[in-house]
Amino acid sequence: MTSGKLPVPFPMEVKGNLRDNWTFFESQWDNYEIETGLDKKEDNIRAATLLSVMGRECYRMFQHLDIPDGDWKKVSTILKALKEHFIPKTKVIYERYVFNTSDQLQSEGVDVYVTRLRGLSNSCEFGTLQSQMIRDRIVLGNIDSGARSRMLHICRASEIADSQMRKLSSTEEVNYASKKNNCRYCGGTHAKRECPAYGKVCSKCKKKNHFAKVCLQSSTPKVNIVEETDSSSDGSIYTLNALTDKQWFVNVTMSMPNTPNNKSIKCQIDTGASCNVISTSVLSRIAKQKKPRMVPTKTNLKLYDGNTLLPVGKCVIKYTIGQVKKTTGISGCGDCRQRCSNIIVCSS
Numbered sequence: 001m002t003s004g005k006l007p008v009p010f011p012m013e014v015k016g017n018l019r020d021n022w023t024f025f026e027s028q029w030d031n032y033e034i035e036t037g038l039d040k041k042e043d044n045i046r047a048a049t050l051l052s053v054m055g056r057e058c059y060r061m062f063q064h065l066d067i068p069d070g071d072w073k074k075v076s077t078i079l080k081a082l083k084e085h086f087i088p089k090t091k092v093i094y095e096r097y098v099f100n101t102s103d104q105l106q107s108e109g110v111d112v113y114v115t116r117l118r119g120l121s122n123s124c125e126f127g128t129l130q131s132q133m134i135r136d137r138i139v140l141g142n143i144d145s146g147a148r149s150r151m152l153h154i155c156r157a158s159e160i161a162d163s164q165m166r167k168l169s170s171t172e173e174v175n176y177a178s179k180k181n182n183c184r185y186c187g188g189t190h191a192k193r194e195c196p197a198y199g200k201v202c203s204k205c206k207k208k209n210h211f212a213k214v215c216l217q218s219s220t221p222k223v224n225i226v227e228e229t230d231s232s233s234d235g236s237i238y239t240l241n242a243l244t245d246k247q248w249f250v251n252v253t254m255s256m257p258n259t260p261n262n263k264s265i266k267c268q269i270d271t272g273a274s275c276n277v278i279s280t281s282v283l284s285r286i287a288k289q290k291k292p293r294m295v296p297t298k299t300n301l302k303l304y305d306g307n308t309l310l311p312v313g314k315c316v317i318k319y320t321i322g323q324v325k326k327t328t329g330i331s332g333c334g335d336c337r338q339r340c341s342n343i344i345v346c347s348s
Helices: 018-036 043-053 056-063 069-073 075-086 092-100 110-121 128-143 145-181 280-287
Strands: 222-229 238-243 249-255 263-269 278-279 299-305 314-321 325-335
Touching: 018 043, 043 069, 043 075, 056 075, 069 075, 075 238, 092 110, 092 128, 110 128, 128 145, 263 280, 278 280, 280 314, 280 325, 299 325
Parallel strands: 278 325
Antiparallel strands: 222 238, 222 299, 249 263, 249 314, 314 325
């Protein structure tokens, strides 16, 4: 596109609001250079074009500015000198004073008043607060007291509504987080249909599908729980419940297979469990051997408090409770007395 096909910028007006007039002219010039391709030409051609389109009065003022002769051919120097002439550096405090004391005139409509405030605010360096400062000035400087009262009421209602919405949003986030973090069956967090309590027996109420820590039934005597897990597979987890009530302590007659030696051992039992545990020291008394023969095992015994017991091994024992006689496998643990409430036996 050539310069002859595009109207030249309007001349710079040197009367009235010089700040606004210069801002408008400079914007016109920037667009004109880009659209005509003048910005890609030599600097002396650009400078001559600028001096030609700025207007007679503006050119006369430019001639009286203190600019070295060699700089007349530089567009950047010309624009900088004219800008400093038409928009001198202002004192922010004074500009804000003028803005904050600008009330609506009797002959001034609201739209005109708002436009005037916007122009005054441009030199106040309000930054991101510019819109809020104009809003406040409109409310405070309005000549209609009734309108001013209504605007204050609207502003107050808006602030209250914003505050309530923030609180509501915060409450919803807290409730969402609370719901997300509290499963009613296990007390933890997990994906849907992956609750670890599913199929487990509560040690407090003996019912299935929830853990004791979230059980709603009234408190019962403390229960020690042992879970049997095989580290080499993903098999079932077995629990052993050893209640502390004296009525759950019974004397169990035990012996090793193919030996006539019987020993009466005081045990805590849970007839619903499937994990049998005994202290190795007691097992030595039954077998009358310092180190009874046991088969190595990879099974770990996991206590309710998260700690684990590593059995020394497994063996087979015969036991008698009343008229019941059975042969079963049992895990021998070195520190069973300290970790599992003395000796524990369960029969499946």
